[in-house]
Amino acid sequence: MRKVIFLLSIIMFFFKTSASANYEKKIYDFSIESITGETINFKDYKNKVILVVNTASYCGFTKQYDELQELWDLYKEKGLIVLGVPSNSFNQEKSNDADVKEFCEVNFNINFPLTTITDVKGKNSHEIFKWAKENHGKSAVPKWNFHKILINKEGKIEDTFASMTKPMSKKIIKAIENIL
Structure with missing residues (x-):
């Protein structure tokens, strides 16, 4: 029995995921450019809950903008920041920030913060997405x-x-309410 426990311990050690984060940096150590060219400094969001969502204008999930706006309207006064990160990493975004901004405002009345079009995966991904992978895993x-x-x-x-x-x-609402 001891051998089995010992072997299981060794196996578990080798299959340990990177999700056990040491967080040398926190989100507050980063910034990103807004869709209108200003800097979004995450240190301005200290003591807030942040939902970062990579978005796209031509995706089957684009209608989620409606619910993201609803979430923002419901919880912004309680300390939630919804941050849309338009991305063409999956080849479904418009070609420039002005078109994305207009699309979001005209079709979904978006008024939560949006970033400039940003890579969200791979070696060219923005540093916040590299940080997320490093600290939370795949x-x-x-x-x-x-x-x-x-x-x-x-x-x-x-x-x-x-x-x-x-x-x-319910899953997202519960998670947000638990940490607000």
Whole structure:
């Protein structure tokens, strides 16, 4: 029996994931350019809950913009920041920031913060997405558009949600309410 426990311990050590983060940096150590060219400095979001969502205009999940806006309207006064990160990493985004901004405002009345069009996966991904992968593992890497990364008030990743998980789902609402 001791041999089995010992072998299991060794096997578990080798299959340990990178999700056990040491967080040399927190989200507050980063900034990103807004869709209108200003700097979004994450240190301005200290003690807030942040939902980072990579978005795209031509995706089957684009209608999630409605629920992202609803989430923002419901929880912004309680300390939630919804941050849309338009990305062409999956070849489904418009070609420039002005067109993305107009699309979001005209079709979805978006008024939560949006970034400039940004790479969210691979070697050219923005540093916040590299940081997310380093500290939370593969589940933090967007597999498609409208992947969601929930960051707690300490500036660490609380959870991630796949594209299919709608912003107003019970799962996301519960996670946000638990950390607000």
